Amino acid sequence: MALNERDTRDPRLERLYREAASEAPPAHLDAAILAAARRDVGARPRSLSTALRRWQVPVSIAAVVVVGVSLVTLMMEEGVDRLGEIGIPPVTAPADKPVSELKQAPPAAAATGAAQQQVESQARAEQEASRDDSKRAVDLGKMEATSPRTGDSAANSGMGAAAPSPAAEPFPKPLAAPPLLAQERAATAPTDTVTASRPEAASPAPGERRSTAPATDVPQPKIMARAMVAKPAASDRQPVWQGLEKEPPEKWVVRIEELIREGRTAEAEEMRAEFKRRFPDHSLGRAAK
């Protein structure tokens, strides 16, 4: 190693060379290069990554704040608009509202009132409908229970609904009425009444209407309620055997058979019971049974 070092190095020569070599670049060249170096640094002040690193956190925080405030503002505005659409006043009303704005408020308040009325009337109609159904069920039971004396108005009017007579025992109890009630309801659909009383004959079902109808369509629930009320009560219905009271039992049998053929089994059953009550000595034919 020392030999190699001696071959490639000579301290005396090197010292002599250093003393002799003293040339240097001219000053203008130094100035130009140093200026270029500064210019390059100035044109690109630090590397991009350094600058980004320095501003990363503040810019991120600022961006989050801006986006958050924008979203909250937007959501608040849209929420107020939606409440206005369905007629519910915004939750927070400014306490120091000017008088002029307060004067402009009534239409909105009226709309709100109308909507509330609509909701209330709908609820009322539903309550009435359910109450009506139960009432009709009771009435039907009552009618069936009192039917033997149909036509005998004095006896019919004197009957108490809650106290079935011993004569009613062979007949179905009021609780057994719902099948008949369902049939009745299907036969006398409330929509028919509604469409008959309203100009929009082809209007959809009430449930659909509620979702699509404008908020100002207030009368609709009332009509519905009226329609529910206007359903023919069981007591108002004509008996199946109307017109046969004076006829012989053979005609009754023929009528019962017709009803069975038409599939009106409930009415046929009802008539059969009346037949047995009126003509206990007559037996029904096989077809009528």
Next chain:
Amino acid sequence: MESTTARHLPGGWQGAYCQPAMTWSAESSDEELMLHYRDGDAAAFDVLYARHRGGVYRYLLRQCREAAVAEELFQDVWMKLIRARAGYTVQARFATYLYRLAHNRWIDHFRRHRPGTVVSLDEEEGEAPFDPPDERERPQDEALDTRRQAARLMELVAELPVAQREAFLLQQEGGMSVEEVAQATGVTRETAKSRLRYAMSKLRKGMLEWR
């Protein structure tokens, strides 16, 4: 003569793991200064330039032998360094990197201005015809002044073959070891060592009369 750069990183060469310190001083290594300059500290470049300006300039001046050309090449080398600062990473000693730039720039110039010349540095490995000093011109006075010795040495350096001269200049101006000379000139270690040995041998023989 300004000191030229025989600096080594403390604790051994760290290669690509070298990171710039938070601050730098005049005693900081070349690599640290260059990293600071890369990160936008122009003052670090001032120190770096002051360390290497003379060595690079003399290297180019001795190679092309014309001051005007040397100045042009010198400026080109530093401008290239400035332009490449953003992508600088510590792969080797800074001096090696800088003189590699100078070597490439000089080779480009050499090939452009002497198109017929084949720069085969290997062909100069053999003993060049050594012209010993003329005994008749040899001064009779044994106590020659250092100035004349230095002038004679410069003549001998200029007479060296290109490759040997370059190896010698890189060793002296860049403060490079044999390995670093090989790295800067793109040759094997043995080739660089051989060039240095021939160069030294010729210079010693040329300066024999002054010993």
